[in-house]
Amino acid sequence: MPTKTPLLDHLPEDWPGLLSSVKPVPAYRARQVARWVFRHNASEWEAMSDLPEDLRRAWAQRWDLSLPALLDEQVSRDGTRKLLLGLSDGARIEAVLIPRADRATLCVSSQVGCAIGCRFCRTADMGLVRNLTPGEVLGQIRIANRLLAERPFRDGSVDGVESPLLNRVNHIVFMGMGEPLANFDTLVRALKILTAPDGFALSPRRITVSTSGLAGRIRDLGESGIPVNLAVSLSAPTESLRGTLMPINVHHPIRAILDACRTYPLRNRQRITFEYVLLGGVNDSPDQSRQLARLLAPFRSKVNLIPFNPYQGSPFVRPEPERVLRFQSILLEKGVTATIRTTRGEDILGACGQLALDPALPSQKESSNWKTIDCSMPV
16 A cells, blocks of 8 residues: 655645646546645544545545644743644644734744754754654644634734634744744645645735754745745844854854845835844844844844743843843934834743743653743744
């Protein structure tokens, strides 16, 4: 019997040929399957009631539609949901669902663990276990869509107007565990399925890819023809300081990253986001704000300031609010758009950079007790 293969590791445009490899069928059958998977969150062939039973049986033996296992769900007081997901080999990842007015944003992981080693991120302590497959990346969105279909929610009201009912993920941020550009082939395939008319049919404007700054891959992403939003984690205005905070700077220094960003194609009104984690007494001085403003002056960009989210054992502290506001005001005075990210999900360890394997537990490779990722708010 042929090996059972995840169908969502493949592009919807290839599904007619893949399904016909089991039993020849017209192309519209593949479109029926896609509607069940992407519109109705189907994970079992048996659910596809408008398909002939013999086709469903044959395809079920060859093509896998299963979802990651939802092992746990935690709900923050601010409405953020953290989902612990189990993969077929026993690895575990998390996705974070973030409500905000008319947005249901899902923060997805691209790897199990991370090899980048940022000093201000607990996920760095895990190291890299493995890359995710396209189906595993997309499985996080399928799980979230299923939960929202079962339990829609609203994020309060704005100016007395009730927010719309959110029953489906409508924004995606690749800001969870892992470096998306280090799993480039999977990332591009997932993005193609997310934006395909026969896939999730999301606008690229609603998708953000965050990177620690793999310069060559930034160029590759720009050349992929998928005009998603780009967010680059900078977190320092000088090579020496960034090298201390982000060891990847040795191989991908600021100058190389900015050179790559200059080549990134931007649509009208689109900007590159530079993410800057503010660490009290380390990178949050007025002089450093002015250095950052000079660095980014040539770019059509915005700076997303992220006050450090503390965690046990970290040498860093969150800056005082006055220092954060002063840092922002200098950027604004210099003509650089700068926003301050609101911390979400902190009470469930769902905020940016907070999460990693509890040191009291065995490593991911030795145990299934792992339940941690790095997750960020949308930009």
